[in-house]
Amino acid sequence: MAVASELAVERKPPRSILFMCGMNAIRSPMAEVLAKSLLPQGTYVASAGVRIGERDPFVDVVLDELGLTAGRHQPHTLDELEDDYFDMIVTLAPEAHHAALELTRSMAIDVVYWPTPDPTVATGTREQIVTAYREVRDHLAALIRHRLLGQTPAKMR
Template identity: 80%
Template sequence: MIATAMPQSKAPRSVLFMCGMNAIRSPMAEALARVALPKGTYVASAGVRQGERDPFVDVVLEEVGLTIGRHQPRTLEELEDDYFDLIVTLAPEAHHMALELTRSMAVDVVYWPTPDPTVATGTREQIVAAYRAVRDHLATLIASRLAVESQQKGSPPAA
């Protein structure tokens, strides 16, 4: 099932972003959501399997004044907290795993198909452009689907 909008009318209190290796899409979404969602919202990210930190993520987040800090890719087993109001999956394998893990839990799982920028080829600028496209795609989804309530209350829109 591909969800196109939040099934609840208010912003979630805790969100987990999941992708394949927690190296690109989910940490990027985590950084974007931290500034777009209301203060006090717990935001985390994890991958289905262990990945390696990708330096292009730092490059494209820095362009919009964000950072993932000392983030190191982690798997679901490495998360400190395991309860979330919402799990946003960004890759098919993450979506399947989230549905399997939450079968008997009251948690919303939504799937936002997000391209993998590592498949981009060409010059450095062409590759960075693929990462920018993912960043902008995620920022748009977060602003339109998760941060709606906080924007209605006068908060600035997401980057």
């Protein structure tokens, strides 16, 4: 019987990826930073929102825990992107998925939907709220590793 790690398929990630969510304030910039840290060097990674949002400080808190940073990222929309061609668009919210499908109707771009919870709905203490952001961060990192790099999720090992 083969070991699960031996069954992992080596997958070549797309050369350019756009992560999209509603306001480019939490999920998509977090995915962008994580992807840049996990994917091969030379992979072009960007993020955008359907509408403009405001930077969320909890994103910096949970990225910093991994030694990562969003740098001077400011939320922006699709219209503000420097490049508008991607091999893959990963949408993280229903609103973004609908916008991406509309945008790519006549293009040969893979659009995939990774349902990702909105951590801003978390209530309670600061620690409970940060925990919600950590869960989103870890969810996105696992999806990037599994779906873009072909690594077996830890729960399956």
